[in-house]
Amino acid sequence: MLGxxxxxxxxxxxxVVPILQRLLAKPRPGPRALIVAPTRELxxxxxxxxxxxxxxxxxxxxxxxGGVSQGPQERGLRSRPDIIVACPGRLLDxxxxxxVKLNGVEVLVLDEADHMFDMGFLPDIKRIxxxxxxxxxxxxxxxxxxxxxxxxxxxxxxxxxxxQLNHGQPAETIExxxxxxxxxxxxxxxxxxxxxxxxxxxxxxxxxxxxxxxxAEQLDKAGHSAVALQGNMTxxxxxxxxxxxxxxxxDVLVATDIAARGIDVANxxxxxxxxxxxxxxxxxxxIGRTGRAECNGKAYTFVSxxxxxxxxxxxxxxxxxxERREAPGFVTSKPPADAPLTLAAExxxxxxxFKPAFSEGPSRGRPRRTGGPRRxxxxxxxx
Numbered sequence: 249m250l251g252x253x254x255x256x257x258x259x260x261x262x263x264v265v266p267i268l269q270r271l272l273a274k275p276r277p278g279p280r281a282l283i284v285a286p287t288r289e290l291x292x293x294x295x296x297x298x299x300x301x302x303x304x305x306x307x308x309x310x311x312x313x314g315g316v317s318q319g320p321q322e323r324g325l326r327s328r329p330d331i332i333v334a335c336p337g338r339l340l341d342x343x344x345x346x347x348v349k350l351n352g353v354e355v356l357v358l359d360e361a362d363h364m365f366d367m368g369f370l371p372d373i374k375r376i377x378x379x380x381x382x383x384x385x386x387x388x389x390x391x392x393x394x395x396x397x398x399x400x401x402x403x404x405x406x407x408x409x410x411x412q413l414n415h416g417q418p419a420e421t422i423e424x425x426x427x428x429x430x431x432x433x434x435x436x437x438x439x440x441x442x443x444x445x446x447x448x449x450x451x452x453x454x455x456x457x458x459x460x461x462x463x464a465e466q467l468d469k470a471g472h473s474a475v476a477l478q479g480n481m482t483x484x485x486x487x488x489x490x491x492x493x494x495x496x497x498x499d500v501l502v503a504t505d506i507a508a509r510g511i512d513v514a515n516x517x518x519x520x521x522x523x524x525x526x527x528x529x530x531x532x533x534x535i536g537r538t539g540r541a542e543c544n545g546k547a548y549t550f551v552s553x554x555x556x557x558x559x560x561x562x563x564x565x566x567x568x569x570x571e572r573r574e575a576p577g578f579v580t581s582k583p584p585a586d587a588p589l590t591l592a593a594e595x596x597x598x599x600x601x602f603k604p605a606f607s608e609g610p611s612r613g614r615p616r617r618t619g620g621p622r623r624x625x626x627x628x629x630x631x
C-alpha cells in the first residue's frame with residue numbers, strides 16, 4: 249500500500265490501528281511488525297502514539313535508534329516485542345550482532361518513504377528488506393513522492409493500492425508567504441514577526457547545524473525562550489530540546505531539517521524558513537509543522553537575492569505563485585539579473601537514481617551527494 253497525504257492528516261494512526269487489529273486477531277511471538285523512520289525524533293513520536301493506541305491491548309513495542317546505549321534495546325528485544333520502531337543504522341548494527349531477527353515480520357512500514365528511498369538511505373533499506381520474509385505486507389507513507397523516488401518505491405511494492413490525498417501540497421489551514429529581505433536583516437525581521445499577537449510558538453529552520461545553534465543563542469539573549477535542535481547534539485540534549493518545546497518551556501525551536509518531517513507538536517503557530525530549504529519537497533515538509541489537525545498556522549520564508557532560483561522551483565512544484573509580502577522598515581531583496589531558472593535538485597538525475605541536495609545526512613555518517621568532490625559528513629540522526 250502507498251499512502252500519500254499532506255502533513256498533519258493522521259498517517260501514523262492510519263497504519264498503527266490496522267497493525268494492532270492484525271496482531272490481536274492471531275497472537276503469536278514477535279517481532280511481527282517493523283516500522284522504519286528516518287530520524288530518532290520521528291521514531292520516538294511513532295512509538296509514543298503507538299503506546300497510546302495500544303494501551304489496553306497487551307501489544308508490546310520497542311524503539312531502536314543510535315546515540316544511546318544499546319543495552320536497554322537488547323533487553324527489549326529479548327522480550328520478543330510485537331512491534332519494532334527503528335532507525336536504519338542501529339537496526340542494522342543489532343542485526344549484524346545477531347540480536348534482532350526479522351524472519352517473523354508480517355508487516356513493514358516505511359514512514360517518510362520518499363526520504364527512506366533517497367540515495368542516502370537506500371543501501372541500508374535494501375539490506376533491511378533482504379532480511380525480511382518474502383511474504384509480507386509493505387506499507388509506504390509520505391507527504392511527498394518525487395517521480396524519481398516513486399520509481400524506487402514501485403520496486404518494493406507489488407500491485408499496490410494507492411491512497412492519495414492532495415499530497416505534495418501544503419494544507420489549506422496554512423497561510424504561507426515569502427518575505428524578500430536582505431541577508432543582514434533576517435534576524436531583525438524574525439523578531440518583528442514574533443511580535444505578532446497570534447504568535448504562540450515557532451519552529452525556525454536553517455540549513456546548517458552551526459547556524460541553528462548560533463541563532464538559538466541570539467534569540468535567547470534577546471529575551472526569547474529558544475532552543476536548538478541539530479545533529480551535533482547528544483540524544484539527551486535532543487530529548488530535552490523536544491520535551492521542553494512540547495511542554496512550553498521553550499517557545500522557539502531553532503532546527504535543521506531533522507525537525508522537518510513527521511514531528512507533531514500541538515499549537516505551533518508559526519514556521520519560519522530563515523534559510524530556504526534545499527528542495528521543493530523540503531518546503532512542503534517544513535511548513536507542514538504548523539496548521540496541523542485542522543488548526544490554522546502561518547509559514548513565512550525569508551528570501552535573499554541568491555534564493556530566487558529555488559523559489560521558482562518551489563512554485564513550479566506547487567503549481568502556483570507564493571504571495572510576496574513586505575515588512576515596514578525592511579529593505580527587500582531583488583533577484584539577480586542573471587539568476588538561473590532551475591534548482592540544482594530539480595535537474596535531471598544522473599544514472600543510478602535520484603540524488604537529492606545535501607541535507608543533514610542519514611544514518612551511519614555516509615555522505616549524501618549531488619556531485620562534486622567527495623566528502624564525508626559526521627551525522628548520526630538517522631541511526
